[in-house]
Amino acid sequence: MGDTKKRCFVVMGFGTKTDYVSGRKLDLNKSYKFLIKPVVESKGLECVRADEILHSGSIDVQMYKQLLMADLVIADLSTSNCNAIYELGIRHALRPYTTIVIAEDKLIYPFDLNHIVINKYIHLGDAIDIEEAERFKEGLAKQIEAVINKEESDSPVYTYLNSLMPPKIQEALDDAVEKIAETDIPLQVPGAALSKIIQDAEDLIEQKEFEKAKLLFQTAAVLANMNSSQPDTYLTHRLAFATYKTAKPDLVSSLHESMKLLQSINLAHTNDPETVSMAGAIEKKLYESGEGDQHLDEALLYFLRSYYTLNNRYNAINLAITYVYRAKSGLATSDVERSADLVMAKRTWNRVLFLCERDWPVVLEKEKNDEVRVNDGTKDGQELQEYYNAQKFWISVNRAEANFGLGQFDEYHKYLELAKKIPYPLWMWESFTAQMGKLATELAKVGHLMEPSWKAPV
Template identity: 40%
Template sequence: MKTCFVVMGFGKKTDFETGRVLDLDKSYKNMIKPAVEAAGLSCIRADEIVHSGVIDVPMYDQLLKADVVVADLSTSNKNAIYELGVRHALRPYTTIIICEDGFKVFPFDINHITIRQYHHLGEDIGFDEVMRFREQLTKAVKEISENSSPDKDSPVYTFLPALMPPEIEVVRAAAVAATVSPQAPQPPAAPDQTHSALMQQVDDAQKKEDWITAKALLSTIRNMINEEVKRKQAGATVKVIDQPEDPYLLQRLALVTYKSKFPTEKDALTEAHHLLNLMNPETSNDTETLGLWGSVHKRLWEITKQLSYLNEAIRAYKRGFYLRNDYYNGINYAFLLNARAVQLTDHAEAITDFINARRTRIEVAAICEEWFEKNPMPDEQKLTPDILSDYLKTWYWVKASQAEAFVGLDEDDKAQAALNAAYAKAPETWMKNSTEEQIVKLKTFLGDSPLKFITQ
């Protein structure tokens, strides 16, 4: 069977051009892998490779030998762009470039190459778009994999036509010779499971709300990656610059850590604080990091009632909202402004927070309305259970945020209608309970409005 190697990021990544967070695993599992397999090729991504030692070896091997490479450049992923360059240097053809349509400015070196685009909702991809792009990608993979004389798609071989690509069989023979050489260092034993398999166990644990197991698994993955980095540094002939840890892994580990409430809730929140602090949240433009930083400090404020935690949470949600212009950061920012307004002794400051909360909710309500217009409820009979579940979770939080915005704007009829619609489709009971708890607190804050200090 012919093979396809997929070059792309893993998990949720922030597109700093638009401020959106894209779940790249949804792109891979819902669109790319099914499309490639429908074309008759086996499909693998770097996190699915079973390997011993440093991952670079099998990754470069795949970039050289794979019959087809699909490179997804969404979120301007640096690793994906670099690996695409390696592929273009090694093979004159059979490389397909794709990306999410929010990517507006392509690097000069690839802006004249055919790039197939798809539409991503952020947390998920719409069913119709999944089916459209699957069909397009399957057709493209079939065409280039079955063509005995494919057109060159590498700019390296296009502009240097006399250049000869490396002979794959020669490279393979050299690699085999190196592994049997008595001088060659022996690699450590192969890992029992791939990164992808472990992450799937993390997903399963989170669905069961088994936060302690999810934390243990993520800690194992983190240790594996750190050990691999140490092996690279030990084998380097020159000093290697220390690299920051993968933000997606740290974000997920921080999330399950504070959700675990172990050994105590405050201890778990403090540990999550330290994990997130590794990503410099005070200056970060990563809205996922800012959202988690806000959540951790919001809860620390609720437990301790310390104003410093509340201020830090407000700062994080405010920054996240203005960077991303999204309902999640916006609705939490507005909520905490009202929470602070009832505590401030300076009446002018309290009134300012109250007014800013209202202004933010007006924006949030508009953002939610726009989301519903762009992502109408699909025919549920046509969706797979996984795609339907993902869509409904996002739909629920948008509708709940819209309802909360209406509550804060004193639009009671709209608020109740939105809440009824949200509760009717809540995928999980805890989501409804979370919304109800937040709105009860909000109504308490609104009932103690600082506008009473305004004199005629």
């Protein structure tokens, strides 16, 4: 009756998530796209993740049904995802076998999972190394072959309670629905899969259609948050980003609306650096829009939190200019305070240069390892090349900006020219030059307090 193709249900988060133990951000979509889905499909199974399920009602109903009925479940516990661990427990309670557990190698396993076989893979945060991908995919393929048709318990529930009988659901209802679908009796048309809505929203952001993207992310958030008291962090981030980018009804109002969205995911106490750094960016824009020194103070605190958590270039470069803003603002009440702010800015720019030196060879090595994928003529290959170009562009302009702040103008021009030679979208250049304009303006006012004195290049 209907399609007899076996189905694999993948239990994992989606989008970019933070591992709260290490502070690392992992793009789980890349794990799914490059490590899991292609292997499952190569074994003749249909592969589906929760956000890909077509539904018009509660996603929980479909999820529980998949956890019971799926011929195979692969659970990725990376980032210690509470939902994934919970759903794995449900699967272990419902089915005695055909469950595979995986996780990125830096995951610290909860004690109760120590006795479960967990296959590890190396995740670089925002990418997957091609050699690691091939190694892991080969191992996963062998494991799928070993468990898919083998009735041997991999559930600790059925291992220790060996007389337990797994539950069954009444399949007659599904058969009846299939029969009705073959008639002219109208049925409710299923809504779009969550993954499709999210991808459409991301595409609209690329096209600068921020209002439309905002509407789609609002829809996605409603679907993802059904029967849940906690908003999805990733979708809230993207909705907040699309919201302030609309600048509707005006920029300041959109920024305040974005901040309220971030506050809904425990901004005051969260240790998620992505949430905190976005809050810093919003508060910085509010200050730049003339909304008062209190927003500058908040921006500085948010960038400090995220910088010390992630130790990355984005937060460092924004932290440095925020210190310069402070030196010029009413928050600094004496030349001693202003000088202290500028000392902190210089220290941060030096740290930016260190991080650029660290990151540049890593990006080049990853790009070299991915050369075959980059040049395969596919859309994925093109996207991968764009990713590496973006990484090289941002490292180059971060170097340029840091050297500019430090008064090292020969180095500034060197990296500025290097950045110009890298293919980049126009918005990246506009974003960089806008920040450089603000930095030059502020340093012209307070640069004389630096040691040595900062003077604008001729």
